Amino acid sequence: MTGERFWPHDEQLLRSVMDWSWRRIVGGQDPQARARPARDLAADLGDTVVPDGIGGHEALRLFTQVMVPATRAQDNPMNLAYVPAAPTEASLVFDLAVSAAEMFAGTWEAGAGAIAAENQALAWLAGLAGWPTTAGGCFVSGATMGNLSALVAARERARTRLDAAPDRWRFAATGDAHSSVRAAATVMDCGVLDVPGDERGRMTGDALAAVLDAVGDDPLADGVFAVVASAGTTNAGVVDDLAGIAEVCRTRGLWLHVDGAYGAAALVAPSVAHLFAGMEHADSFVVDPHKWLFAPYDCCALVYREPEHGMAAHAQFADYLEAVDRAEWNPADLAVHLTRRARGLPFWFSLATHGTDRYRDAVETVLATTRAVVDEVRARDHLRLVMEPDLSVLLFERVGWEMADYEAWSVHHARAGTVLCVPTRWEGRPVLRLCFVNPATRASVVAAVLDGLADDPPSPVPGGHRRA
Numbered sequence: 001m002t003g004e005r006f007w008p009h010d011e012q013l014l015r016s017v018m019d020w021s022w023r024r025i026v027g028g029q030d031p032q033a034r035a036r037p038a039r040d041l042a043a044d045l046g047d048t049v050v051p052d053g054i055g056g057h058e059a060l061r062l063f064t065q066v067m068v069p070a071t072r073a074q075d076n077p078m079n080l081a082y083v084p085a086a087p088t089e090a091s092l093v094f095d096l097a098v099s100a101a102e103m104f105a106g107t108w109e110a111g112a113g114a115i116a117a118e119n120q121a122l123a124w125l126a127g128l129a130g131w132p133t134t135a136g137g138c139f140v141s142g143a144t145m146g147n148l149s150a151l152v153a154a155r156e157r158a159r160t161r162l163d164a165a166p167d168r169w170r171f172a173a174t175g176d177a178h179s180s181v182r183a184a185a186t187v188m189d190c191g192v193l194d195v196p197g198d199e200r201g202r203m204t205g206d207a208l209a210a211v212l213d214a215v216g217d218d219p220l221a222d223g224v225f226a227v228v229a230s231a232g233t234t235n236a237g238v239v240d241d242l243a244g245i246a247e248v249c250r251t252r253g254l255w256l257h258v259d260g261a262y263g264a265a266a267l268v269a270p271s272v273a274h275l276f277a278g279m280e281h282a283d284s285f286v287v288d289p290h291k292w293l294f295a296p297y298d299c300c301a302l303v304y305r306e307p308e309h310g311m312a313a314h315a316q317f318a319d320y321l322e323a324v325d326r327a328e329w330n331p332a333d334l335a336v337h338l339t340r341r342a343r344g345l346p347f348w349f350s351l352a353t354h355g356t357d358r359y360r361d362a363v364e365t366v367l368a369t370t371r372a373v374v375d376e377v378r379a380r381d382h383l384r385l386v387m388e389p390d391l392s393v394l395l396f397e398r399v400g401w402e403m404a405d406y407e408a409w410s411v412h413h414a415r416a417g418t419v420l421c422v423p424t425r426w427e428g429r430p431v432l433r434l435c436f437v438n439p440a441t442r443a444s445v446v447a448a449v450l451d452g453l454a455d456d457p458p459s460p461v462p463g464g465h466r467r468a
């Protein structure tokens with residue numbers, strides 16, 4: 001330390017924060033969901049941002065007693081809603097180390113060591129997809145940012161291949177592609193060419209070819225610059241016909257982006273490897289380690305087959321950035337960002353600690369749990385399986401229930417902390433959806449929840465999931 005401290009040093013406060021973090025990491029989480037209306041929380045927090053401060057100890061008290069209890073633990077083994085999380089202890093504790101090291105991981109010059117390790121984790125993912133070692137990318141905050149960055153790179157490549165700008169840029173996707181894909185189209189001010197899904201919502205090569213043929217002989221000249229395929233749709237966990245789609249993209253010179261935010265984690269699992277055939281031909285893909293690869297938020301791996309396309313689209317240049325060395329890949333040059341923390345390092349640390357075999361076993365365990373719960377659903381007359389899962393998302397109906405019944409049941413169990421499971425829709429009908437990502441989830445515990453679905457639905461709770 002050089003010079004005098006400016007900020008007061010409070011050893012006890014630092015230890016209290018570290019102690020709380022330690023207990024949270026090794027001690028498990030509170031499974032109850034207790035979101036509360038903003039006005040109640042504002043009243044309990046009081047004014048915290050004031051000229052003299054409220055002091056660190058009081059701020060920590062508010063964190064532990066007001067803020068944390070009003071959040072939902074994403075990593076509880078019975079949180080089966082949306083896409084939950086299941087970070088390892090190693091990844092969580094290393095997240096603290098990454099913060100403490102305060103590394104700028106946007107440029108090689110500032111963050112070389114960290115980026116080198118992040119790149120090993122990316123190379124492992126690229127290898128699972130069957131890509132060459134020349135592939136590369138960076139970690140971004142989430143797949144929303146990853147999808148956007150990949151699509152901007154795809155359009156940039158298309159721009160360089162066309163003599164004249166098309167009237168409108170478009171990319172192809174199904175209605176089951178994640179909402180972030182359409183959000184990217186809005187940000188990019190481009191259109192989406194809708195490809196009808198099959199009965200499971202999958203994009204097939206044939207359906208894609210038919211849509212592209214209707215555009216014309218040369219879809220690229222008409223502004224179609226990419227196809228977005230899903231390797232695990234969010235609603236149903238279904239993997240598109242990647243091999244068929246890749247072939248169509250190859251013959252028409254279109255960029256294939258695979259959104260594997262949730263599902264591409266299963267590339268590591270031999271029991272479902274066949275579903276990903278064709279992924280080796282894609283031009284870019286994303287996978288969120290903060291979903292099913294046991295890393296903490298926020299962490300999305302964005303990988304390009306040819307990183308130079310990412311660089312061409314995203315590198316920022318300015319007088320003050322002239323000193324930046326471009327001889328090595330700079331993560332800042334590969335996505336829509338500049339400053340970034342080394343958010344891939346907690347994932348890398350967990351991977352390095354436990355080894356890739358353990359990762360394979362963890363994902364296979366989750367798949368086995370899903371299959372066991374499918375059998376439990378089939379064994380109950382009051383339930384009906386909507387479809388055989390590809391991966392670890394399970395859709396099923398409670399015979400005779402409407403959306404209001406599902407909602408009342410869902411809120412009741414979220415409050416009780418037994419299970420977090422929210423309804424969704426399949427072909428317009430309300431259904432229940434379970435998303436498994438946690439190897440600690442027990443099929444027998446989920447089966448007990450399924451038993452309870454035989455009862456009448458609980459009374460609706462005013463305010464639903466928003467009120468305690």
Ligand SMILES: Cc1ncc(COP(=O)(O)O)c(C=O)c1O
Pocket residue numbers: 083141142143144145178180230232233234259260261262263288300
């Ligand atoms: C398939 C898919 N793509 C994209 C996203 C968006 O990811 P993120 O929330 O990390 O931005 C999700 C989120 O659930 C997803 O499941």
